[in-house]
Amino acid sequence: MILDLHSHSTVSDDGRAKVENYCQWIKRKEIPIDGFVLTEHRLYDDASDYRSLEDQFGLLILKASEVETEYGHVLVFGVTQELQAAFNFSQINLSLATVLEESERCGGIAVPCHPGRPRVGMCAHIGTRGEVEGVRTIETLNGGSRGNENEQAASLAARKGYARIGGSDSHIVSHIGRCATRLHAEVRDMNELVASLKEGGCEAVKLEDRAWIPES
Amino acid sequence: MDTGELKRQWVGKTFDTVSFEIEAETMLQFALACGEELPRYTDPEDPDFQAVPNYTSCFHGTRTLPEGFPMNMEESFDGGKCVEWKAPIRAGDTITAQSHLHDVYEKTGRSGGMVFIVHRMQFTNQNQKLVAVVDWKMIRKTG
Structure with missing residues (x-):
């Protein structure tokens, strides 16, 4: 099963894509994906159904x-x-340890994303703040990455033995499904997705020539 | 700087009100500058002649921020405008624009920290019908 685990809709302050338009795009372009997760910035969208x-x-x-x-x-x-x-959720200086611990305590899972990105990725801070305990999965393929940001993330995952996910980080319609995650189990809801991620039953993949390719 | 406190103190309070008389020639020139070709935007004789949907993006009030707003925005940069069209603006309309701060928030990106000030102008016509809402983002880097 393939899910894009990182996307933004107009609910995010910088999102320019309506969810319906993501769906239309996926079908129109025949993107081989089973669904996507809306990961809105600094909030949880309780309202949308x-x-x-x-x-x-x-x-x-x-x-x-x-x-x-x-x-x-x-x-x-x-x-x-x-x-x-x-x-x-709206604060920009949360403690990663708190986010990891509280997510686990409440039955969820926290996954550092685009770790190779300057300033807002985990790699940039390990040198000054130290290693992080409690991470089990990171995003190693991000559709918005530049240069060697994804390679840095993959190196970190290899060094620490983290499980890996991928996501497009799309903010506009045409970016949905650039990267995604292959889940080893079928998931039908968030509980099953969390369980799958906690088991490490996932791998990051990117779309090339209409086929999903594992990260190199 | 406590953006939460800024938000509590300053968001939602109208600080500026201005009115504009809408002229066909100005509507036409704006539409042509936008590259519009549809007669309802480019032909004043068209029975449905109206302003292009983003027309209200060109209007400014008498001030950008409320008097006494504690953040120096001289070094801010323009984060663009988002226009929400509600109803047609016609030649001869009198449009009233009221300004308030709609939101204040922080975020981090690959270039560092930023504070966003969202200035909202709500445009109503002479019949008190809401015709457009324009959100203008001003961004100040914080680190």
Whole structure:
């Protein structure tokens, strides 16, 4: 099963894509993907309900969040009301340790994203702040990465033995599905996605010539 | 700087109100500058002649920020405008624009930290009908 685990809609302050338009694009361009996760910036979108779009387009559409910590940005899957009460999603200087611990405590999982990116990726901060305990998975393929940012992330994953995910980090319609995650198990909802990620049953893949290619 | 406190103190309070008389020639020139070709935007004789949807992006109030706003935005940069079209603007309309701060928030990116000030202008016509909402983002780097 292939899911794009990192995308933004107009709910994010810098998102320019409506969710319906993502669905239309995926179908029109025949992108071989089973669904995507909306990881809105610094918030969890309680209000939106995409079930009718799921039915209409035959896609799985899940909701998560991208928060900001002293080690950079972090995707949080399995957001609950309890987790939203545990820390302020809108703050830009959250403690990564807190985000990791609270996510686990509340049944979710936190995944540092684009770790090779300057300033907002984990690699840039390990040298000054030290290694991070509690990370089990990182995003090693990000569709918005430049230069060798994805390679840095892959090196970190190899060195630390982290599981790997991929996501497009799309903010506009045509970027959805540039990178994604192959899940070893079928998932039907966020609980099953979190379980799959915690088991490490995932790999980062990128789309080339209409086929999913593992990261090199 | 506490953006939460800024938000609590300054967001949502109207600080400027201005009115504009809408002229066909100005609407036409703006439409042509945008590359529009549809008669309803480019032909004043068209029965549905109206301003292009982004027309309100060219209007400014008398001030950018409320008086006494504590953040120096002289070194800010323009984050662009988002226009939400609500209803047609016609030649001869009198449009009133009211300004308030809609949001204040921080984020981090590959270039560092930033504070976003979102200035919102709400445009109503002479019949008190809301015709457009324009959000203008001003960005100040913080590190």
